[in-house]
Amino acid sequence: xxxxxxxxxxxxxxxxxxxxxxxxxxxxxxxxxxxxxxxxxxxxxxxxxxxxxxxxxxxxxxxxxxxxxxxxxxxxxxxxxxxxxxxxxxxxxxxxxxxxxxxxxxxxxxxxxxxxxxxxxxxxxxxxxxxxxxxxxxxxxxxxxxxxxxxxxxxxxxxxxxxxxxxxxxxxxxxxxxxxxxxxxxxxxxxxxxxxxxxxxxxxxxxxxxxxxxxxxxxxxxxxxxxxxxxxxxxxxxxxxxxxxxxxxxxxxxxxxxxxxxxxxxxxxxxxxxxxxxxxxxxxxxxxxxxxxxxxxxxxxxxxxxxxxxxxxxxxxxxxxxxxxxxxxxxxxxxxxxxxxxxxxxxxxxxxxxxxxxxxxxxxxxxxxxxxxxxxxxxxxxxxxxxxxxxxxxxxxxxxxxxxxxxxxxxxxxxxxxxxxxxxxxxxxxxxxxxxxxxxxxxxxxxxxxxxxxxxxxxxxxxxxxxxxxxxxxxxxxxxxxxxxxxxxxxxxxxxxxxxxxxxxxxxxxxxxxxxxxxxxxxxxxxxxxxxxxxxxxxxxxxxxxxxxxxxxxxxxxxxxxxxxxxxxxxxxxxxxxxxxxxxxxxxxxxx
Amino acid sequence: xxxxxxxxxxxxxxxxxxxxxxxxxxxxxxxxxxxxxxxxxxxxxxxxxxxxxxxxxxxxxxxxxxxxxxxxxxxxxxxxxxxxxxxxxxxxxxxxxxxxxxxxxxxxxxxxxxxxxxxxxxxxxxxxxxxxxxxxxxxxxxxxxxxxxxxxxxxxxxxxxxxxxxxxxxxxxxxxxxxxxxxxxxxxxxxxxxxxxxxxxxxxxxxxxxxxxxxxxxxxxxxxxxxxxxxxxx
Numbered sequence: 001x002x003x004x005x006x007x008x009x010x011x012x013x014x015x016x017x018x019x020x021x022x023x024x025x026x027x028x029x030x031x032x033x034x035x036x037x038x039x040x041x042x043x044x045x046x047x048x049x050x051x052x053x054x055x056x057x058x059x060x061x062x063x064x065x066x067x068x069x070x071x072x073x074x075x076x077x078x079x080x081x082x083x084x085x086x087x088x089x090x091x092x093x094x095x096x097x098x099x100x101x102x103x104x105x106x107x108x109x110x111x112x113x114x115x116x117x118x119x120x121x122x123x124x125x126x127x128x129x130x131x132x133x134x135x136x137x138x139x140x141x142x143x144x145x146x147x148x149x150x151x152x153x154x155x156x157x158x159x160x161x162x163x164x165x166x167x168x169x170x171x172x173x174x175x176x177x178x179x180x181x182x183x184x185x186x187x188x189x190x191x192x193x194x195x196x197x198x199x200x201x202x203x204x205x206x207x208x209x210x211x212x213x214x215x216x217x218x219x220x221x222x223x224x225x226x227x228x229x230x231x232x233x234x235x236x237x238x239x240x241x242x243x244x245x246x247x248x249x250x251x252x253x254x255x256x257x258x259x260x261x262x263x264x265x266x267x268x269x270x271x272x273x274x275x276x277x278x279x280x281x282x283x284x285x286x287x288x289x290x291x292x293x294x295x296x297x298x299x300x301x302x303x304x305x306x307x308x309x310x311x312x313x314x315x316x317x318x319x320x321x322x323x324x325x326x327x328x329x330x331x332x333x334x335x336x337x338x339x340x341x342x343x344x345x346x347x348x349x350x351x352x353x354x355x356x357x358x359x360x361x362x363x364x365x366x367x368x369x370x371x372x373x374x375x376x377x378x379x380x381x382x383x384x385x386x387x388x389x390x391x392x393x394x395x396x397x398x399x400x401x402x403x404x405x406x407x408x409x410x411x412x413x414x415x416x417x418x419x420x421x422x423x424x425x426x427x428x429x430x431x432x433x434x435x436x437x438x439x440x441x442x443x444x445x446x447x448x449x450x451x452x453x454x455x456x457x458x459x460x461x462x463x464x465x466x467x468x469x470x471x472x473x474x475x476x477x478x479x480x481x482x483x484x485x486x487x488x489x490x491x492x493x494x495x496x497x498x499x500x501x502x503x504x505x506x507x508x509x510x511x512x513x514x515x516x517x518x519x520x521x522x523x524x525x526x527x528x529x530x531x532x533x534x535x536x537x538x539x540x541x542x543x544x545x546x547x548x549x550x551x552x553x554x555x556x557x558x559x560x561x562x563x564x565x566x567x568x569x570x571x572x573x574x575x576x577x578x579x580x581x582x583x584x585x586x587x588x589x590x591x592x
Numbered sequence: 593x594x595x596x597x598x599x600x601x602x603x604x605x606x607x608x609x610x611x612x613x614x615x616x617x618x619x620x621x622x623x624x625x626x627x628x629x630x631x632x633x634x635x636x637x638x639x640x641x642x643x644x645x646x647x648x649x650x651x652x653x654x655x656x657x658x659x660x661x662x663x664x665x666x667x668x669x670x671x672x673x674x675x676x677x678x679x680x681x682x683x684x685x686x687x688x689x690x691x692x693x694x695x696x697x698x699x700x701x702x703x704x705x706x707x708x709x710x711x712x713x714x715x716x717x718x719x720x721x722x723x724x725x726x727x728x729x730x731x732x733x734x735x736x737x738x739x740x741x742x743x744x745x746x747x748x749x750x751x752x753x754x755x756x757x758x759x760x761x762x763x764x765x766x767x768x769x770x771x772x773x774x775x776x777x778x779x780x781x782x783x784x785x786x787x788x789x790x791x792x793x794x795x796x797x798x799x800x801x802x803x804x805x806x807x808x809x810x811x812x813x814x815x816x817x818x819x820x821x822x823x824x825x826x
Contacts, residue, residue: 120640120644121640121641121644189648189651192651193644193647193648193651196647197640197643197644197647200640200643201637201638201640201643202640208614208615208618208620209614209615209616210614210615210616210618210620211620224607227647227650227651227654228600228603228650228651228654231651231654231655231658232596232654232658234655234658235655235658235659235662238753238757239662239753242742242749242753246742246743247742247743248742248743248746248749248753249671249743249746249749250662250666250746250749263743265671266669266670266671266672266746267666267669267746268665268666268669271662271665271666274593274665275658275661275662278593278596278658306621310620310621311616311617311619311620314616315616318611322604325600326597560624560625561620561623561624561625562620562621562623564621565621565624581625582624582625
């Protein structure tokens, strides 16, 4: 603390920050429905994402019912089962996680945390949401289309995705799926431009990049990645749509279907896989980086301690973002690639564990000797660390070609990716909602319901996915509608499957408590006040809670310090808000 | 995926260069009580719309580089024979280039407050854009009349798809241009109008550059170039 560089402490006028021209709504419709206010758009994004996420949750129930009790439910035939799997995966990854982290938290937190009045392009921001909603509606429409939604698996691998053997392959299912993705990507690009340019241009005076909360760093980097990665999915979708509708042969090799030679020929299914995973792997980190950022802030706030190794955390986020673009083919070890490729991609995959491990160490070291408050956001953050380490370690197994090849088509992979990019980010989302709900609504979420929700979800998720690793190791295949008489799968595996299914039903039911809590607390929650967690970041320093249109009063905030001044020695309180000038707080003030 | 990876390296280099100027090695926990903001106080910062367009163009470039990656990967298969380029494409290229020049002129004249010249140039550019699109449709018809249909051969499929995608981007640009024309129809052109026109011009130059690369790709020159690079590398 000797070489502390504190300034003169004179308040600096905010005049240098150019005020954006705010759009002022004139009617109820433009204020709450076709709103250009990032906060309203955030709530719209989040509500839509949670609603479609509930559909995906019910689909997972149905799918598990078939796995736990094969044949007991007549309406779940093989086609439906594959449709459930496909839609569950696609909705959870794209329409829930991506939309909620970037569209939901991104919209709400970026302007508030950076001290801006709104996003820089509010109109494009509004369009972004409406295109997202349209994409969701097209997706939902496929449930009602003749033949039902596509059952090609969430990776939509050709040629099977557009053949008659796959549900929706020769019907509307696959067409609607691809169209929905294209709409989603166009909508996301509009939002993504906003998030990036707002971070670049909308920061309040004094908010240097290295003073941004890690949440913003995570969302910013993830958005940049998404802007570069989603075009790959876009290209893949357009080309497959051409193959399906116009009869081209980008991905379709010569195929005899039901004794009939199709007109396709010469196409390369591997080409699709390259395009898909060029998007698909960054997508994992597009979901993970915002979660990393948010969890850093939750831990720091609720342990009343500055984040350990802030610079390292920022660098790790950037490095993970860059590295994630050169690991995509580790999803294709069993697709028939040049073996040297496998070697290269295994190496890059294992290297990415280094910055990730740095982040985990820094979270743990932040907790070390912190003043840990076991609030609900903190509980979820802690649960995230455990779950993420767990899922990350099995990732090290699967990153090695020789280990991946035998495990690739087993339940082990299902357990791995659900732990690392299903359960872990969802836990962060819950933690973040418990953390920021008071700012969004002005009231706290109910604690009792919250604890019930947390413990059932956390322990339940482990009871679901931990045994699944074991199932995978003994060779229980994934993607199978039913196992039937299989010599190498013992009867106990079936019992375990029944147990997992029952846990899925229980954990799913716990989410209903959460949804009820969300609605109930809007009216009946405890009044929160402006800064219930005594946090330093700017969103807690708004003049009103919930923040009004324009976020700040007459003047924009000016930032004098980083986001993690918790428990500073000599300070009157255990936190110093970012917009507090230097004269208040520090003991060695004026020493320089 | 070579083209996409090369593009990615370029983007990462730019991002790295930018990040290297953001004091990533500073120790924010020691810098209290002062703004330490490096953003200039005196001169106005770059307008957000300009940065926004830059980021958007990066996304568009990513899109086309991925299309090109797919083109090269699909080309390796045996059923590929290249599509002859209709000669009207040369005319189209010239028209697109003309549109680019006109928009540039519109920007320059607007800055010099020669509003009427600027307006004429804008409308001429719009006409050039429409003529380009019409020319592309003629090129498609010429090809399909000659028997090069969409689904016959991957080279045809790629030509129709990628040139169509480029055309859609031009169409989007025309919408933006029309909006600018309507907005600047009356009254003197202020700073805002100049900015809008400059942004349109930037977009047009970019789409021209994309088209030139695509044209080279379809004509097969790009293949020669790639072959040359490959020989140099081995």
